Amino acid sequence: MSFLASSVSRSARYLSRTPTGVRNASTKSLRETLAEIVPQKQAQLKELVENLIGGMRGLKVMLWEGSVLDPNEGIRFHGHSIPDCQKVLTPAKGGNEIIAESMLWLLLTGKVPTEAQTRELSQELATNGNLPQYIEKLIDSFPRTLHPMTQLGMSVAALNHESKFAAAYEKGVKKTEYWTYALEDSLSLIAKLPALAARIYRNTYYPGKDIAPIKADQDLVGNYVDMLGYGDNEGMKEYLRLYIALHGDHEGGNVSAHTAHLVGSALSDPFLSYSASLFGLAGPLHGLANQEVLRWMLAMQEAIGPDGTHDQIKEYLWKTLKGGQVIPGYGHGVLRDPDPRFTALQNFCDVRPELKNSPIIQLVKKASGIHETLGCDLSSREQIIAAQPHLKELHLANCISPPLDFSASFSFTSEVAPGVLREHGKTKNPNPNVDATSEFKYYTVIFGVSRALGALTQLVWDRALGLPIERPKSLSMDAIEKIVNKS
Secondary structure, three states, X not given: OOHHHHHHHHHHHHHHOOOOOOOOHHHOOHHHHHHHHHXXXXXXXXXXXXXXXXXXXXXXXXXXXXXXXXXXXXXXXXXXXXXXXXXXXXXXXOOOOEOHHHHHHHHHHOOOOOHHHHHHHHHHHHHOOOOOHHHHHHHHHOOOOOOHHHHHHHHHHHHHHHOHHHHXXXXXXXXXXXXXXXXXXXXXXXXXXXXXXXXXXXXXXXXXXXXXXXXXXXXXHHHHHHHHOOOOOHHHHHHHHHHHHHOXXXXXXXXXXXXXXXXXXXXXOHHHHHHHHHHHXXXXXXXXXXXXXXXXXXXXXXXXXXXXXXXXXXXXXXXXXXXXXOOOOOOOOXXXXXXXXXXXHHHHHHOOHHHHOOHHHHHHHHHHHHHHHHHHOHHHHHHHHHHXXXXXXXXXXXXXXXXXXXXXXXXXXXXXXXXXXXXXXXXXXXXXXXXXXXXXXXXXXXXXXXXHHHHHHHHHHHHHOOOOOOOOOOOOHHHHHHHHHHO
């Protein structure tokens, strides 16, 4: 079916749901009128999209200090690759993995902090990590069925009540001092995010359960895991330390980062700016993709079992594609090779026997390998793109490699937690229970705790550099066609 024909078909189905039948143009309802116009506009857009409209993908129009994403090498934080960071950034006391504080220092300053500087920052964040009572009451009032990301975004927005930037602006502070107040708000928000996220987790899944107090001598993620209820599981702490540090920034063009920058350019304070960012992160084409990966992997595991063969996985992949569905976590807007964050998290699993030998981890690895094989085979690649047109823009002539979402998300929710619980030895049945299939909705909240490091860092620099409000020029499709026809 052609694009135009399918659009007309969709519009017809939509019309069939409206309460009225066919009418003359002068008496048609708003829904009926739009149902006629939409396929015409869709067809018009199709003529333009191949040349001019593509989500501004790859268009170099933003300043972003903390990181740069290379299509082949992956992310670099002020020039440091992920392996570089793992060598030079300070881990937690007694741990081996990067902690959020050392990554935050690097993103803000471009310099590698000393251990003493990292510990001092940890102590400052811990001191400011408790929530105001009105925020606790707000979170406690949310219905358990409200998506955790919605709860997080609303809670962060409400912390605007604490904004030093907003208060200083109201008093007429000099523009040259904006950045100092943006920094204070940003550090305050980063300090409080673990307590926000942990309270949301408790209220959504374990209402009434006590939340551990924040320890002044522990790092940000260590305290976060304590508050989640897994405080004596070092494996869990180490995994989330690595995950949150690696996800701290991914340059500025992604939806959540760009949203924080855009809203902040109107001089909205960091709480409001990052709240908007979180609602962008909650979209299924961005951070929520992790949740969809988990859903898809659970469905595959149920269909073929944890010991599925390569042929069974390949058959399941094609069944998904031929059924008109997208394989979540497959394809990336910039990366051409496997995401180095994916590699780092896989390496974490490889050195832990309870994870390395797990059937589900092996299933994820097999599926990832088949993805890459299919993506690099020209005939298979063309079929994949035919089934998932968005991949044409994502990978062009390159191999389609599995990005981070594809395995790392499943590793945490379905395997890392049970693995460390087995290691801990106090949980009789560490395997996911019936509620586990709903707990993966929380996964994007962890992403939100992490992404604050880079988004808020850039907000500080936006104000320090005096960047203007973002206001690009927009054009209608008719106006674009006129420009094209004149050229």
